[in-house]
Structure formats: structure tokens, C-alpha cells
Amino acid sequence: MKRFFHGKSVRHSGVGRFFAGLLLLVPLTGCRPTAPVQIYGQAQGTYYSVQYYDHVQRQPRNLRPQIDSLLAAFDQSASLWVDSSRLRRLNAGLTDSLDDVLLFLLDNSLRLTDYTDGAFDPRVGRLVQTWGFSFKQRQTPDSRTLDTLLRAARGTVGHSGHRYHRQHDDTELDFNAIAQGYASDLVGQLLERYGIRDYLVDIGGEVVAHGTKADGQPWRVGIERPAADSLSTPAVMTAITLRDASVVTSGSYRKYYERDGMRFSHTIDPATGRPVQHTLLSASVVESESWLADAMATAYMVMGLDSARAFIASHPGGPGTEAVYFIYDDHGTLKTYATPAFEELIIK
Secondary structure (H helix, E strand, O other): OOOOOOOOOOOOOOOOOOOOOOOOEEEEOOOOOOOOEEEEEEEOOEEEEEEEEOOOOOOOOOOHHHHHHHHHHHHHHHOOOOOOOHHHHHHOOOOOOOOHHHHHHHHHHHHHHHHOOOOOOHHHHHHHHHOOOOOOOOOOOOHHHHHHHHHHHOOOEEEEOOEEEEOOOOOOOOOHHHHHHHHHHHHHHHHHHOOOOEEEEEEOOEEEEEOOOOOOOOEEEEEEOOOOOOOOOOOEEEEEEEOOEEEEEEEOOOOEEEEOOEEEEOOEOOOOOOEOOOOEEEEEEEEOOHHHHHHHHHHHHHHOHHHHHHHHHHOOOOOOOOEEEEEEEEOOEEEEEEOHHHHOOEOO
């Protein structure tokens, strides 16, 4: 996969994510001649899992302290759930709160907003909060409130160096659809600084796979079958091989709420200001970098099946269009669509 967007790739000793990511990707394990180091933990309101082979030292190193430090530092930059985070301060009007992590997320988010014709947009912060998918109390906005929220979501934002500026004071940024993927990338970069080349990183379903398992075989990752509800036991719909790439799935069936017999998805359409309602249940994207796969999977969930397929057809070779897998509801029956590049990854 190619690198399409550019920005300063931050390489801290610490960085993660604030948003409870969807459990949509389940690593599949097989026989290994040599067992990897396995680290599991909680971060950003979800789980993380890291597996790696340490060929540098005779005694494999436990890098959990470094990983935990990285994820904690990332939350202090980009979390909406940490009151003192730089992002929360930025949204509160402290315009000098941009650090390198937020600069990377902001610059690439705005590029993706243009690229996807607004399907991906980081300015939906207040909309997400109002509909109850953030840290504020849930409500159903009336038309007047919705107009006000859309005005905020369409205001111009940017920066001069590390100083942020916005057209409207009530515009708030939300990087939930890109930050967790970026955190997975950064954990991978951390491992590589220690000379580790064979690893699998999974933060709440944002997966980065590099190198191979001990037997030389690529990593295997399962993509979840859309569940009936948020409490259903995860089951694998299909499995793929993954090497030197990332895969992220975004879906509508794990994070939602119901009111008056209607289900409201956590995916907000920036064009309407409302939760999406269509037949696309999940979108999986394989890319060279997890932040890009994360963002494009969300963009497809905003577009819906027909528009997403049209976008792929009109952007051949573009970011996030080569290896894509959709699961959708066809009058009560689960059906799938896969691009040729994704088909090649499926384990038959």
C-alpha cells in the first residue's frame, strides 16, 4: 500500500485513544514454533493487544511499560474523555494547545475531508456530543438546534504553526475516527525503535501487522460478523492474511442506542447532522497506515453502500480504495462486497 497523505509522523515514547473502539477485528492465532511476547491491557476505554517476536535480545523484552506510557501520553493529547487533554482545552478556546499529535490529526483529517467530499469530517464534535456518543448527556436535537450544530460543524478551522484558529467559537473537533488508528501506528513505531520487526498491534480493532509469525507465515486477522446487538458474542465473518499493513473495521451494530423503537448509530453524517441510516453494516479497509484505514472505514459508513462503491470506482488507486470489504443487509440477509485486492487477502 502507498502513503498518500503526508504529515509529521510523531515518534514519542508515549501516545492512544479516548474512544471505546468497536470490537470488530479478532486476531486469529495458529501454531507457532516460537511463542511471541503477548501483552494485553486496557486503554482509551477499550482493550489493546500486542504480540511480537523479539529477535534482538536472547531474553525477550517486556515492553508493556513503554506501551502504557505511550498510550497515556496520547490520551493527554487527543482524548475527549480526559478533562485536561490538549484537545479538550483546544475545543474550550485555548488556541495554543496544538502539539505534534494534534497537528498530525488535524492536517490529515482536513485533507481527508476534502478527499471524501465531507463524508469524513473532524468538525462534528458538538453533533456527536448532542446525539449522546461522547461525554455529554444524550438528546434528540430539534431542527433549530440542528441548524446551529451544523453551522458549527461547517466553520473553517486551521492553524498557523502550533496555534489553532476557527471561524466559529462553537466548532469542536472530534478525532475519534482517526486517532485510535494513529495510536496503533505509533505503538508499531515504538516496537520498531527497539528493533522489533515482527508484530501485531490491536487497539480496539485497529490492527497493524508487520513482518510474519515465527514460522514465516503472515499474520491472520478475523473480521467480525455483524451482531444482532451490542451484547452479542463476537463471531468471525471472514479471515484475511496481513503483512506490513493495517486493517480497520467501522460498523453500526456495536455502538448505538435505541429510542422509541428506532436505532441510532454512532456514525454521524456531517451533511445532515444526523446518525446514518442505511444498509451498510460494516466497512473494512486495508492500508499501509492504520490512521488512514480508520478514517476511510468511517467515511464509507457515512456514505452507505451505493455511494461508497461509486466512490471506490471513481478513485481507482486512491487512498483507502484498493482493499475494501463491506458487509450489508439485503432484506434481512447478510451479503458482502470485496474489491479484488481484498479478495486476494481472504483465507479460503
